[in-house]
Amino acid sequence: MSSVKAQEMSTTASVAPRRTKARRHLSDRAIQNLFMWPTLALLIAFNLFPLFYSLYLSFTNYSAIARIDPVWVGFQNFRNILQDRQLWQYFATTGRYALVSVGLETLLGFGLAMLLREKFKGSGLITTLILIPMMLSPVVVGLFWKLMYNPTFGYLNYILGYTNPATAPDWLASRWGGTPVPGLALWAVVLVDVWMWSPFVMLLTLSGLNAIPEYLYEAAAIDRASPWFQFWRITLPQVAPLLLIAVLFRSIEALKSFDLVMGMTGGGPGTQTELIAVNLYRQAFLGQWQTGRASALAYIILIIVIGVSNLYIRYLNSIKGEA
Amino acid sequence: MATIELRQVEKKFGSLHAVKPMDLTINDREFVVLLGPSGCGKTTTLRMISGLETVTGGRILLNGRDVTWVHPSRRDIAFVFQFFALYPHLTSKENIIFPLLAQGTPRAEAEKRVSEVADFLRISHLMGLRPGVLSGGDQQRVALARALVRRPEAFLMDEPLGALDADFRETMRAEIKRLHIAEDATTVYVTHDQIEAMAMGDRIVVMSEAVIQQIGTPAEVYYNPANLFVARFIGSPGMNLVNGRFADGAVHLPGNNHYPVPQEWLPALQRAIGREGDVILGFRPEAAILNENGALAAEVYASDMHGAYAMLHLNLNGDQIVHARAARGIRYPIGASVRFDLAPDMVRFFDPRTEAALPWEVR
Amino acid sequence: MASFEETGPRRPVIESIRVDRISPGARTWRTIRALLSLALALIILIPIFVMLITAFKSRVDITTPPPKLIFTPTLEGFVFLLTDRAIVTAGRLAEFQERAAAGEMNLFERIAFEGGLEITGPSDYVFRLRNSLIIAGTSTIASVVLGLLSAYAFSRFNVPGKGDLLFFILSTRMLPAVVVTIPIFLMYRQLRLHDTHIGMIFLYTVFNLSFSVWLLKGFIDEIPREYEEAALVDGYTRLQAFFKIVLPQAVTGIAATTVFCLIFAWNEYAFALMLTSQRARTAPPSIATMLGSGGLEWSAIAAGSLGFLIPVVIITFALRKYLLRGVTFGAIRQ
Numbered sequence A: 001m002s003s004v005k006a007q008e009m010s011t012t013a014s015v016a017p018r019r020t021k022a023r024r025h026l027s028d029r030a031i032q033n034l035f036m037w038p039t040l041a042l043l044i045a046f047n048l049f050p051l052f053y054s055l056y057l058s059f060t061n062y063s064a065i066a067r068i069d070p071v072w073v074g075f076q077n078f079r080n081i082l083q084d085r086q087l088w089q090y091f092a093t094t095g096r097y098a099l100v101s102v103g104l105e106t107l108l109g110f111g112l113a114m115l116l117r118e119k120f121k122g123s124g125l126i127t128t129l130i131l132i133p134m135m136l137s138p139v140v141v142g143l144f145w146k147l148m149y150n151p152t153f154g155y156l157n158y159i160l161g162y163t164n165p166a167t168a169p170d171w172l173a174s175r176w177g178g179t180p181v182p183g184l185a186l187w188a189v190v191l192v193d194v195w196m197w198s199p200f201v202m203l204l205t206l207s208g209l210n211a212i213p214e215y216l217y218e219a220a221a222i223d224r225a226s227p228w229f230q231f232w233r234i235t236l237p238q239v240a241p242l243l244l245i246a247v248l249f250r251s252i253e254a255l256k257s258f259d260l261v262m263g264m265t266g267g268g269p270g271t272q273t274e275l276i277a278v279n280l281y282r283q284a285f286l287g288q289w290q291t292g293r294a295s296a297l298a299y300i301i302l303i304i305v306i307g308v309s310n311l312y313i314r315y316l317n318s319i320k321g322e323a
Numbered sequence B: 001m002a003t004i005e006l007r008q009v010e011k012k013f014g015s016l017h018a019v020k021p022m023d024l025t026i027n028d029r030e031f032v033v034l035l036g037p038s039g040c041g042k043t044t045t046l047r048m049i050s051g052l053e054t055v056t057g058g059r060i061l062l063n064g065r066d067v068t069w070v071h072p073s074r075r076d077i078a079f080v081f082q083f084f085a086l087y088p089h090l091t092s093k094e095n096i097i098f099p100l101l102a103q104g105t106p107r108a109e110a111e112k113r114v115s116e117v118a119d120f121l122r123i124s125h126l127m128g129l130r131p132g133v134l135s136g137g138d139q140q141r142v143a144l145a146r147a148l149v150r151r152p153e154a155f156l157m158d159e160p161l162g163a164l165d166a167d168f169r170e171t172m173r174a175e176i177k178r179l180h181i182a183e184d185a186t187t188v189y190v191t192h193d194q195i196e197a198m199a200m201g202d203r204i205v206v207m208s209e210a211v212i213q214q215i216g217t218p219a220e221v222y223y224n225p226a227n228l229f230v231a232r233f234i235g236s237p238g239m240n241l242v243n244g245r246f247a248d249g250a251v252h253l254p255g256n257n258h259y260p261v262p263q264e265w266l267p268a269l270q271r272a273i274g275r276e277g278d279v280i281l282g283f284r285p286e287a288a289i290l291n292e293n294g295a296l297a298a299e300v301y302a303s304d305m306h307g308a309y310a311m312l313h314l315n316l317n318g319d320q321i322v323h324a325r326a327a328r329g330i331r332y333p334i335g336a337s338v339r340f341d342l343a344p345d346m347v348r349f350f351d352p353r354t355e356a357a358l359p360w361e362v363r
Numbered sequence C: 001m002a003s004f005e006e007t008g009p010r011r012p013v014i015e016s017i018r019v020d021r022i023s024p025g026a027r028t029w030r031t032i033r034a035l036l037s038l039a040l041a042l043i044i045l046i047p048i049f050v051m052l053i054t055a056f057k058s059r060v061d062i063t064t065p066p067p068k069l070i071f072t073p074t075l076e077g078f079v080f081l082l083t084d085r086a087i088v089t090a091g092r093l094a095e096f097q098e099r100a101a102a103g104e105m106n107l108f109e110r111i112a113f114e115g116g117l118e119i120t121g122p123s124d125y126v127f128r129l130r131n132s133l134i135i136a137g138t139s140t141i142a143s144v145v146l147g148l149l150s151a152y153a154f155s156r157f158n159v160p161g162k163g164d165l166l167f168f169i170l171s172t173r174m175l176p177a178v179v180v181t182i183p184i185f186l187m188y189r190q191l192r193l194h195d196t197h198i199g200m201i202f203l204y205t206v207f208n209l210s211f212s213v214w215l216l217k218g219f220i221d222e223i224p225r226e227y228e229e230a231a232l233v234d235g236y237t238r239l240q241a242f243f244k245i246v247l248p249q250a251v252t253g254i255a256a257t258t259v260f261c262l263i264f265a266w267n268e269y270a271f272a273l274m275l276t277s278q279r280a281r282t283a284p285p286s287i288a289t290m291l292g293s294g295g296l297e298w299s300a301i302a303a304g305s306l307g308f309l310i311p312v313v314i315i316t317f318a319l320r321k322y323l324l325r326g327v328t329f330g331a332i333r334q
Helices: A003-009 A028-058 A077-083 A085-116 A121-132 A138-147 A153-160 A184-210 A214-221 A226-257 A259-264 A276-285 A292-323 B043-051 B092-101 B107-120 B136-148 B167-185 B195-201 B218-223 B229-233 B261-274 C002-005 C022-057 C059-063 C076-082 C090-101 C107-114 C122-157 C163-176 C177-191 C197-222 C225-235 C238-249 C251-267 C270-275 C283-287 C299-318 C321-333
Strands: B002-011 B016-026 B031-035 B057-062 B077-080 B154-158 B185-192 B203-208 B211-216 B240-247 B250-253 B255-261 B277-284 B288-290 B296-305 B308-316 B321-327 B337-342 B348-350 C083-087 C119-124
Touching: A003 B107, A028 A292, A028 B337, A028 C163, A028 C177, A028 C197, A028 C238, A077 B107, A077 C059, A085 A121, A085 A226, A085 A276, A121 A184, A138 A153, A138 A259, A138 A292, A138 C022, A138 C083, A138 C177, A138 C283, A138 C299, A153 B016, A153 C122, A184 A226, A184 A259, A184 B229, A214 B077, A214 B240, A226 A292, A259 B195, A259 C059, A292 B107, A292 B218, A292 C022, A292 C163, A292 C177, B002 C083, B016 B057, B016 B154, B031 B043, B031 B195, B043 B077, B043 B154, B043 C270, B057 B185, B077 B136, B092 B107, B092 B136, B107 B136, B136 B167, B167 B185, B167 B195, B167 B218, B185 B195, B195 B218, B203 B229, B203 C225, B211 B218, B211 B229, B211 C238, B211 C321, B229 B240, B229 B296, B229 B348, B229 C251, B240 B296, B240 B321, B250 B277, B261 B348, B288 C283, B296 B348, B308 B337, B308 B348, B337 B348, B348 C002, C059 C299, C076 C083, C076 C107, C076 C197, C090 C107, C107 C119, C122 C163, C122 C197, C122 C251, C122 C283, C163 C197, C177 C197, C197 C251, C197 C270, C225 C238, C270 C283, C283 C299
Parallel strands: B031 B185, B031 B203, B077 B154, B154 B185
Antiparallel strands: B002 B016, B002 B057, B203 B211, B240 B250, B240 B277, B250 B255, B277 B348, B288 B337, B296 B308, B296 B337, B308 B321, C083 C119
């Protein structure tokens, strides 16, 4: 390869085209445009436009099923939302849900990755098997666990030993043997979320763990480093960036969670599992079809999610800066 | 300081024989180099001595003590890795002091020792920095300091200069040798670079394909290679090896060349080859003496200027190219015919069937 | 450990392993680890196992307590899932009985007949499955191809506002599906894209594009520019350099991206639920609403979910090596 020449020319980002055999070549500029514009066009049409239109709608009292044009109402939607105690309740529920499930997923996923990092007979198969919950459609998972949680003919109670329906917990109805246990349903949904997504954290963490060079551990063996030192000073710092990315992804997804809850409880019992995305759906597409108000709510959710992600990304960058 | 003894040590990976049973004794305060091409088993041998690799068979003794199954940290050896293996999130000082603290040395004493070592290796100004911001050469010095600080029985080094730039390598070579002398340390050093081995080793263990080819001082492996492999591997370029036929007291080479065998070699040749037979003639480039009346004739195929001398590639009128060293001043155009002699004390002979060198001294 | 130090292991060691890892203590820990992982894997797979056996249970078996592990398997669920049935009227009963006796009915027909029903054709599910294949397949291809092209442009050219554009692309993934659905719903209604294949394909492509651009850029960044520059100097056009040099080296990234995009598009529920009704509805929303005469038809749901899961498992298993690498690359390159 003409590597010396390549070095000389590498200072220029684009190379002027040479005409060989009188064929017309596309210039770099043309290629840049050709490659990027389809993507940009799609993104503008399907992201930018809906975002702005949504913003516009949030200032109206539009209803998608009413045949009336949208009427400007200023900040009324926003004021109604921010003053609605019930809505803040939903935000709180969603926040609790995200916090607990992501926390548990991180612990479980990390633990699984630590168990599976060293190859033993069948470790590859076990790793792939554990990935299966992640590959299912969330709504299907929700439905299935609904069956599992059923107090009369579901498997969970049976496995746990609660064979008498009268005294057994009815998880999704937040009752135990007849007495209401508020919040039980939310925990039940959290359990399913953890079941489904711990493999995702495990997958990311496993990649990170596999990337740690073995010679660091060999040096530690010769220096007589304790297992705690090896974990705290070698393993954890090297795997932290990837772990944080997994946590970032899962947090965003948990805040947006919709499919799973819809399949399992539809928001009930009452409003115990009414996550904010579920409520948004209800406002926009069921009952009143309050499109304007729903748009305002959607924007508030968006701002919160962006805020949270920014915090994470800043933290992530500071960690990477150290390394 | 320590003697290291390997008795019938071997290593298998499944059916792959990475190291065939070998015996090796490394004396106290020796600097022994394990030299060979990739895959020859030298790194595996070093790792077995350190405990980073288990042996499949044989025993390893350190100062007479059987350490074959002893934890690597209890063998009292220090290991220097090719890629430094410094803990990335600790400062240089914390990296160096770590082994001492892990073994229970009191803090004050450990600190003192660390600053001694840092001064010795001239890295005191880097103590507060993390490895990630240091150059390769500095990182390797910190790694050396970490090894040095424990005053181990032996230093084991696995191609420590492999990851460094060429200019650094020369400097670091001298540093490591200086270290070895100052600490009176037994050192086992692995490399594939024969120039490095020749420059640094008290003795060199030449390995190829899981087997020791020769153990000797640099002079020994250079002047008296034990077989064709060592002859080719050592020296740049390696020894010239010409196929010929031994008959009537001379070796007949391609191009109607007849090389009269020096008297002192005849008995050895006759003993090994018989009255007549195939033989390989070996000589180093500097053994060729260009002379108008020389015994051997060849045609100039190419010539390189090497600063103080010229290296000629000569075609022995067949398809054998040999290298000859010539004085710088004279021009040797391509295609020119030359004649040359071989310095009689620098020729060697090899048996083509066994690849072994014929013994130099016959008693 | 003193005796192990003296005698060593009982059999010669022919694996690559450190001396401290071969001691009996270390070996025990490894066994414990393996057993623990196995136990956890089995526990995690219990619901999958439940799903498996539910697919083959009769409705009666499913809904009567206590839940059974031992039962007579039946293909009722599959029949319900894959076919439309009608009650056999009294007048035609005899005719059907004759055919059954003569062995002229296939398996499905026989099962349906046992319940007094005849098969009138394939069910909606089959149709929806076909929609899933079309929509998920096309959108995956589109998002990977477009993503690849844009990722290359981002990686190799000085696109104005690169950093901001990239963050914008990433942030589109941060929106709750419902946020995007409202305006898209209205827009589609206007453009008559509601409940169309094209509409869904566009949407899924865009949603996956944000992920594929980002992931593929990470991969392409890793390919040294020198290769292309040498090719350019040798007389290739940039386009040729792209196809001959960059593409072959990016295969791993492309494989990983394809798997992730496919999984998302295949399993997607929210958009499908809100933006389709009859013509373009994919499988996930329809699995969720399998209503039989006695409420939710669990065996059909199980059968459907299982069948739906299998292609994903196969593809993921086949490309698992690429997945691990894919996850690392995309994530580290912010």
